Amino acid sequence: MRPNEALTKYIGALVDELSAVGVENVVISPGSRSTPISMLVNCNPSLNGRIAVDERGAGFFALGIAKSTKKPTALICTSGTAASNYYPAIAEAKESRIPLIVITADRPHELRDVGAPQTMNQLGMYGDFVKQFVELALPEANETMYQYVRTVINRVYKSTMTAPKGPVHLNVPLREPLVPNFEIEDLFQGGKRSEAMYTHTIQTNATLPLQFAKQLINKISTKQKGLLVCGTYTDEAALPKIVQLGEKLGFPIICDPLSNARSMKQISNHLIDSYDTFLRFEDVRTELEADLIIRFGAMPVSKPFTQYVKGTAGVEHYVVDEGDIWRDPTLQASSMISCSDTAFCEGLLELLIDRNVTTKEWLEKWIDINQQTKAILKEAEQSEELFEGKIVQLLEKHMPESSMLFVGNSMPIRDVDTFFSVNEKHIKIAGNRGVNGIDGTIATAFGMAASGENVYLLVGDLTFYHDMNSLVLSKLHNLPITVILINNNGGGIFSFLPQSKEEKHFEALFGTPLGIEFEYATRLFGGEHYKITNWDQFIELMEQNQKGLRVLELETNRQENYEMHQKIWSKVKEQLN
Amino acid sequence: MRPNEALTKYIGALVDELSAVGVENVVISPGSRSTPISMLVNCNPSLNGRIAVDERGAGFFALGIAKSTKKPTALICTSGTAASNYYPAIAEAKESRIPLIVITADRPHELRDVGAPQTMNQLGMYGDFVKQFVELALPEANETMYQYVRTVINRVYKSTMTAPKGPVHLNVPLREPLVPNFEIEDLFQGGKRSEAMYTHTIQTNATLPLQFAKQLINKISTKQKGLLVCGTYTDEAALPKIVQLGEKLGFPIICDPLSNARSMKQISNHLIDSYDTFLRFEDVRTELEADLIIRFGAMPVSKPFTQYVKGTAGVEHYVVDEGDIWRDPTLQASSMISCSDTAFCEGLLELLIDRNVTTKEWLEKWIDINQQTKAILKEAEQSEELFEGKIVQLLEKHMPESSMLFVGNSMPIRDVDTFFSVNEKHIKIAGNRGVNGIDGTIATAFGMAASGENVYLLVGDLTFYHDMNSLVLSKLHNLPITVILINNNGGGIFSFLPQSKEEKHFEALFGTPLGIEFEYATRLFGGEHYKITNWDQFIELMEQNQKGLRVLELETNRQENYEMHQKIWSKVKEQLN
Known part of the structure; x- marks a missing residue:
């Protein structure tokens, strides 16, 4: 040997x-x-x-x-x-x-x-x-x-x-010595089998049983107020079928930002993207109470949407999920359907050919409220100040076609939920919403860039700080990436929570200002850093092609930002009344 | 309620x-x-x-x-x-x-x-x-x-x-709402017991049974070449007793850098600190073969010492350990003694009063070889170039009395093992040698500083990079600390391993140069950064009082450093022949 x-x-x-x-x-x-x-x-x-x-x-x-x-x-x-x-x-x-x-x-x-x-x-x-x-x-x-x-x-x-x-x-x-013997010519030949002998792993998908699909259709036909929900991580490949199903049924379609339903090529007027704002108001939630909910993917990011679903006790509520995990934090599901998103849609669509369910008034109500809300949200674009919501709106406007927006947790994903609309630019939105940590955000975004995505990363300062080490990956693996760093010197999301009223503890435990100079973090890893002082500068930089590591830092104020959000929501409330 | x-x-x-x-x-x-x-x-x-x-x-x-x-x-x-x-x-x-x-x-x-x-x-x-x-x-x-x-x-x-x-x-x-009710006056009184009712937890220590201690003394008396070993994490409080035992028995005492035996107040001439160098040579290992080993703490850092112990099959070899863990990677121990270091020493010392074991020639041989080795190691101090070994020697010389040297893993701890001698300055040496990771080194050092230690941190660039985020702790908690950063742009230790001969893979997989500008890391967190270009500058900075975060960066060359180590070891080998 x-x-x-x-x-x-x-x-x-x-x-x-x-x-x-x-x-x-x-x-x-x-x-x-x-x-x-x-x-x-x-x-x-x-x-x-x-x-x-x-x-x-x-x-x-x-x-x-x-x-x-x-x-x-x-x-x-x-x-x-x-x-x-x-x-x-x-x-x-x-x-x-x-x-x-x-x-x-x-x-x-x-x-x-x-x-x-x-x-x-x-x-x-x-x-x-x-x-x-x-x-x-x-x-x-x-x-x-x-x-x-x-x-x-x-x-x-x-x-x-x-x-x-x-x-x-x-x-x-492994035992020492640990260095392989490179004199051996057939390094990779040990145990190699012929094609015929090779163990292929064949993946199959469960399909919806015909009998059950028929029952489902019958049940759906008796309902007037159905809702399709594309939750976080809805299977991207199934989206066209889901939209088709929504249109056939005449149902509004809730589009979570991480479902990628907001970036679909074929724009359907069933797509609802401002629900995180209008479902904040109890009157609206009551007005829009559904009698049937079908959800794909995990629960959407939106807390108001979760609250809305919690108010639908007793309503038919189907959760479609190919995994064996019970993915219903509201504890309201009436059926857990173990099936892929595509198989579920195909199973129903086949039978729906002659059974188009229509509930026009219901759909129009959703579309109307969604549009009224959106019109007010759009007004934020007039803001001269560096408002965090407007950053998201400008990203939607100025990111290139088919690029990817990777979004940090805490405030950025919530702002994207509120301010990033259904669009025709095929911008993909991604984020780590399995456990919603602020860790590893930069590295994950860079991993997607390494796979060929044209990535823009939107993060707050604590999330940026947490994974700063991963900025080195841009240099090591030649990954062009633009980081939009919202620096409000601490944990912005806590201003929206009851903790903020405890002044004695707030800044020390939740605000946690680090007061660090992020410019040096960029330069440490050979990137270009820009402190954004006005919107023109931001737009100009956004319209340049990606090149190496660029960090666009926007300093905002946690308290002002909180108040701005409140102002917009009050205005929507007023409008909808 | x-x-x-x-x-x-x-x-x-x-x-x-x-x-x-x-x-x-x-x-x-x-x-x-x-x-x-x-x-x-x-x-x-x-x-x-x-x-x-x-x-x-x-x-x-x-x-x-x-x-x-x-x-x-x-x-x-x-x-x-x-x-x-x-x-x-x-x-x-x-x-x-x-x-x-x-x-x-x-x-x-x-x-x-x-x-x-x-x-x-x-x-x-x-x-x-x-x-x-x-x-x-x-x-x-x-x-x-x-x-x-x-x-x-x-x-x-x-x-x-x-x-x-x-x-x-x-x-x-925990359920929402999560904010405590601070109107409640007796916040901390729930379930409070009277002093009499309070459950105290009483810690006790096993003592060495008299019968066993007697047997041990008898066995020890028959041996000519005994060795005491203060391994990593030997109980600091037991050190004076261990030295006393060594002196009574006439045994040389191996002092691992993390045993803190090198920084003991009362200097004994039994303390051996250059074994990592002279035990590299087979002739010397044979010459110094012991017939009895008593070890406190975990196995020392030194690989040559481990090799030495592996060569002592059949020799009486006692491992003293108060825990229930089997801490003998050489698989050579003849007895595992479940007892605290102090109790073990006390048990023997009590009986040894009239039974002083002396083996003068054996002790003198160790002392002589140790001194010859040390004399040659000391010559490194003449080096004009930024040699990593000399950095350690200058730290020993210029760190203040009773300060602490926190040492990163990989090369720094090995260089400290080689070049940091037994001294009268009561400098404590600390490091993370439980699992020897390169992670969390900065944070651990800062934790020791937060407890009042006057800390100097010696780390390589990869270790520094790995835990850079923790530099913020200096600012947040007002911790004065000096970081001595040996920047050889990559993993220096691998130059000492067989992997270094595989040129095709070496730099990419093991050298892993990051080529980053560490100066910006210091400035990011509001510290002062110094690029050391000559020894005078280094000494001057070392002699200043600690203040905030200071990083002293010394750029060295992995290959030259490797060759310098080899040269010193060859010279020692020659001398001992």
């Missing part, structure tokens, strides 16, 4: 199988124990290995790539706390159903639980945040074990890609 | 009990769900609440405070991924045995597993990295439940402080 043949060919088979199942991107953090995996990835022409030194950012970078490509991204790190830095991204991947294959190198068994350096218990360390955990056997040099390692990759791939998709964890114990 | 009385008095009791058991410091990250806990901590005069926005850094900041004060520090964060950012610090706390009380706010039961925002399964989320996990009951307004919550704090305190110390996790489900 050639020196280090077991390690070389065993890990070679693992790496080769990763590419065989369809993994294209691997995010690698440097470390010693993971040497054979990262070296073999690095010399496999089918895999695109990308370096990210900070494993927390690496996790989110991989998440962004997987979000964008809809294929599993692999992560590789060394043993020890490195692996625990992936935890936030893994939690987000689980809840937002993103396929990740997390590969952690580990000490071999004889060095575990005996105080060896850089060693901790990595077995099952991500708990039930991963769909599958596999502790790999130590490398051995024989065909059976090469095939075993290939099958493990098949298995975790199947798991990560089966609905609900999510992260899987592969722990790989 | 007064409005929100249950929440207010129940969490008030929790917070009051934290201070009653002896918690003084609480590190708080901002968030909404944790509002009642952080607000009540903030208005409890016995607790020192400190803000840290990035929960990863917050975890390590708390770790640093607990390391320094030797008391449990509490952590508070909101629900969701915030909690997962604590994971790296929790892993480090577990392995380095630091008491932490991790308090995570959570959604109440009815909002779990139903897709509610910012919600994930926090139950047991830290696996076996915490010693105890408690899911608290929802707040209730009655004395029984106030007493229950106090008992929970008693319980987790007992757990976190019992050897081996370590982190515990308390998950706290």
Whole structure:
């Protein structure tokens, strides 16, 4: 046997199988124990290995790539706390159903639980945040074990890609010497099977049973006030069918900003995008009470919408979800339908050909209120001051066709919900709304940029601060990106919550002003920084082509911003009365 | 009942009990769900609440405070991924045995597993990295439940402080409204017991049984070549006794840099500090083969020392450890003695009064080789160039009396091991050697500064980059600190490993140059940055008093640094031959 043949060919088979199942991107953090995996990835022409030194950012970078490509991204790190830095991204991947294959190198068994350096218990360390955990056997040099390692990759791939998709964890114990033997010519041939022998993983989708679809149609026919809801992470591919269904049924369609229904090519007049504003008012909620709700995706971002649904006790309320997760925080669903968004729409549309349900008055009421609201929201565009809502409106206006707006949590996603309308520019909106953390936002956006999206990132200063380290990815991977940084020196969202009335505690615990000079953060990573002082400057910069890292910083005032929002909402309330 | 009385008095009791058991410091990250806990901590005069926005850094900041004060520090964060950012610090706390009380706010039961925002399964989320996990009951307004919550704090305190110390996790489900009722006057009185009723937790220590101590003495008496080892995290309080034991027995005493035996007040000539250099050579290892080893603390940092111990198969080898963990990565221990370092020394010293063991020749051989080695190491001080080893030597020379050197992992801790000698200045050396991660280094150092240590932090550029966010803590908490940043643009330690020979992969996967301008990182957080170009400048700055955040950046060259180390080691080898 050639020196280090077991390690070389065993890990070679693992790496080769990763590419065989369809993994294209691997995010690698440097470390010693993971040497054979990262070296073999690095010399496999089918895999695109990308370096990210900070494993927390690496996790989110991989998440962004997987979000964008809809294929599993692999992560590789060394043993020890490195692996625990992936935890936030893994939690987000689980809840937002993103396929990740997390590969952690580990000490071999004889060095575990005996105080060896850089060693901790990595077995099952991500708990039930991963769909599958596999502790790999130590490398051995024989065909059976090469095939075993290939099958493990098949298995975790199947798991990560089966609905609900999510992260899987592969722990790989490795002994020194760790450098593969590159004299071996057939590095990637161990355990390789013929095409006929290869284990393909065939993904199938449940379809709506005909009998049930018929019952559903009958029930729907008896209703006058139906509502379709495209929630967060509605399947993008299903959107045209959902709109078709909405039009056939004559239902208004609620468009969450992260459903991407606001950026659909074919504009339907059923699309409702200002509900986050008008559903704040109890009168309006009562006026618009539905007798049937069909939801795709997760609950929308909007709190007023959640409140609206909570007020619909006893109403028929269907939640369509291909996963096995119970995704109804209002506890109001009358049916949980385990089915893909597309299959559900197809099942109904087939039967609806001759059974067009129409409830014209109901639809027109929604459209009318939506338009009246929108007209008032649009007035914010007149603001001379740096109002946060207007930033969103200008983004909609000046971002290029088919670009992507990646939105931070807390205030930015809420402002996008309020101020970003249905548009014809095919602008995609993305964000981390699995667990809604402020962590990893920059890295995730950069992951989407790495997959070819033309990304604009809208974030507040605390979110920017939290993931500043990931700005380095722009430079390392040549990712042009524009960051729109809303700097209100602290946690803006808390001004909207009851905590803000406790003056004694507010600034210290919630406002948390950091008072840092963000310009230096940009320059640290070789980017261009612009302090925006007026709207013309902002528009001019927005209309330039993307190039390297650009940060456009807009300083706003938390209190003024809060009051401006209140003013707009009061005006809408007045108008609708 | 007064409005929100249950929440207010129940969490008030929790917070009051934290201070009653002896918690003084609480590190708080901002968030909404944790509002009642952080607000009540903030208005409890016995607790020192400190803000840290990035929960990863917050975890390590708390770790640093607990390391320094030797008391449990509490952590508070909101629900969701915030909690997962604590994971790296929790892993480090577990392995380095630091008491932490991790308090995570959570959604109440009815909002779990139903897709509610910012919600994930926090139950047991830290696996076996915490010693105890408690899911608290929802707040209730009655004395029984106030007493229950106090008992929970008693319980987790007992757990976190019992050897081996370590982190515990308390998950706290909370319902809206989250703001306590500050009209209630007896905020902290719920469930308060009289002194007589109070449950005190009494910590005791195992002592060495007399019979066993006698046997041990008898065995030791038959040996000629005994060695005492003060490993990483040897109990500082036991050091005088350990030295006394070494002197009585006539044994050389190996002093790991993190044992603090190198900074002892009473200098003994038994202390050996250059073994990391001379044990590199097989001849020397053979020459110095012991017939008895007694180790306190964890295995020393030094790889040559580990190799030396591996070569002592069959030798009597005692590991003294008060915890229940098997801390012997060499798998060579002949006895694991479950006993505190102090109790072990006391047990033997009592019997040794008339049984002084002397093996003069053996001791002198160690001292002689140690001194010859040291003389050559000292020559590095002549270097005109910015050699990394000389930085350590100058730190030893110019750091103030009784200050603390916090050392990053990878190369800095190894260079400190090689170049920092036993000294009379009482300089403490600290580092994160539980899992040896490069994460959280800045935050941990700042936590020690927050506890009153006069801290100098020695780190490489990747470690600095990894935890850059924590530099903000200097400003937020007014912590004067000097960071000595060795910038060799990448992972310096890998130049010392076999990976460095694989040129094709080396720079991309291991060198990983980030090429960033660290000066801006310092300025971002309002610190003073100095690029050191010569030794005089370095010395001048080192001799100034600490003030705010100062970063002294020394640019070095990985390859030259590697060669310089090799040259010194060759010279030592030659000399010892």
